[in-house]
Amino acid sequence: MQTLVVYDISDDDIRLKVSDACKRFGLTRIQRSTFMGYLTSMQRKELTAILRRVLDDADGNIQVFVICKADLALREVLGKPFEAYAKGDLLV
């Protein structure tokens, strides 16, 4: 299932751990704080458990969404691809 991970975390270390975990699960960064990609239900639950431990009681919020095919067909992408506007940024 397509899985969307959206986060809002101020702490650099925690944010880096979140992006690293998303990358380890093969998700693609589509915005600075948004990853997306195909995960099985089991993988999604594993990743969610990791993210829950990483964020713990720190300030911030992480949301994990499943996007079915019908919903995916209605997705609208505006602007530039992440690589085009974020080149040179420190990506944590």
Added chain:
Amino acid sequence: MQTLVVYDISDDDIRLKVSDACKRFGLTRIQRSTFMGYLTSMQRKELTAILRRVLDDADGNIQVFVICKADLALREVLGKPFEAYAKGDLLV
């Protein structure tokens, strides 16, 4: 339909216009750069058209997702509600 708007925009003026448009359509801010709420298909298309004009050729990316009931039931929310961790922030 539940509609999710996720954006990544560096320019303060453009980001403010995006958040203002989301608020005008009755969406709720669930993260600094993420809004969610119920929109009809027509409203979603109107909002998307406005966001496309606002972002225009500026650097950044906006994605609009529809989240059906079945997908919404699988949503995982980790951490604190936006109001709890962002109080006092300048919200643009």
